Amino acid sequence: MIQLNWQDIFIIDRFSTSRWDPDNNGDLYFQILFIEEGSGRITIKNKVTPFKSRDIFVFAKDEIPQIKTHENTTFIVFKFTDLLFSSKINLPDRQSWLRRSEFILNHPKRKFEESLKSGKDRDLIWRILFFIRKENNAKEQYHLQIIANMVSTILSILARNVTSKNPESVKPRSHKKSDRIDEIYAYIRYNIYDSNLLKISAIAKHFHITSSTLSNYFKKETGNSLHNYILLYKLEIAKDRLLNSDFTVSQIAIQLGFTDESHLTRIFKKYCDATPKQYKDSHITTEE
Known part of the structure; x- marks a missing residue:
């Protein structure tokens, strides 16, 4: 087991400033910005959003905020580094951090705005x-x-605020079909690591409809089967883990609910035209 300092993985920074200096740390996985006191505006990719005291923002690794303060402002920043993916460290509640952060960062309705x-x-x-x-x-x-436990709680609260409704308790009562599909997407992404909750019968029970009604509705609205959508989303997570972590194929298979390494390898090759190892090797070679 590699011994790493807590600060190598999770950094808490609090400071007051009238001028924000951008952080170009390439090792960041994502960060949460808390505005303790002050006001100003944040720009990302030409989109400008104002901020005020007690606002909270989440930024992915490729989102580098340009911040202008209107006054002396106090920030608290949580920085999560890429070492969060390392399987060689013993970080309390790491799996919960990964699951909640993936849900927040990869949700189809996520957009750059205040997070709560x-x-x-x-x-x-x-x-x-x-x-x-x-x-x-x-x-x-x-x-x-x-x-670690309290950070997990914060991530869970942010996750349920990605959409205007709580993905754990939402029911498909919206008259808009797009909203109903988004609710199903949210449920799947929120529970992607729990195979029991991803059974079609479990999803149908959650939304108070029959399994056949759910399957037919999802297929009609998306052109894809529910089972296939879940599988493809798992493969996207597997690709990300292969390129950005040191998890083995066997560990990734267990995390995502596949029977074993050979099961994941067979499915991966069917849909990606390469084994997980071939996929990782080819991308590493390309980057080099």
């Missing part, structure tokens, strides 16, 4: 944030485990 829609959730996150900072400063026994 619920005022109650905002209050809850800022209370949790206070205790994270307190634990991080005191560094008493078990503080890493306590911080």
Whole structure:
């Protein structure tokens, strides 16, 4: 097991400034920006969004915010590095962090805007944030485990705010077909690591319809079978893990609910025209 400092994987930074200096750290997986006090505007890819005190933003690794402050502003930044993917480290609650961050960053309805829609959730996150900072400063026994659990909670709260409705409790009552499909997408992505919850019968039960009705509806609206959509989404996660982590094919197979390495390899080759190893090797060679 490689011994790494907590700060190599997860960085907490708090500072006040009237001028933001962009962070070009290529090792970042994603970051969460908390506006403790102040105001200004954030620009990403020519889109401008204003910010104020207690706003929260999530940025993927390829999203480098350009920030202009209107006054002296206090920021708190959570930085998650690519080492989060490493299977050779023992980080408390790492799998929960990966699952929630993937849901947030890869959700089809995600867009660049302030991340919270619920005022109650905002209050809850800022209370949790206070205790994270307190634990991080005191560094008493078990503080890493306590911080990891609280960060998991923050990620879960952000995940349920990706859409205007909670993906755990949403019911398909919308009159808009696109909204209903988005609700099904959200459920699948939220539960992608739980094979039992991804059974068509389980999804149908969640949405209070029959399995055949669900399957027929999904096929009619998307042109793809529900089973195939789930499988393709798992393969997209597998590709990302192959290129950005040191997980073995066997570990990725277990994480995504495949029977074993050979099962994942067979499915991967069928849909991607290469084995996982061939896919990884070809992309590494291309990058070099």
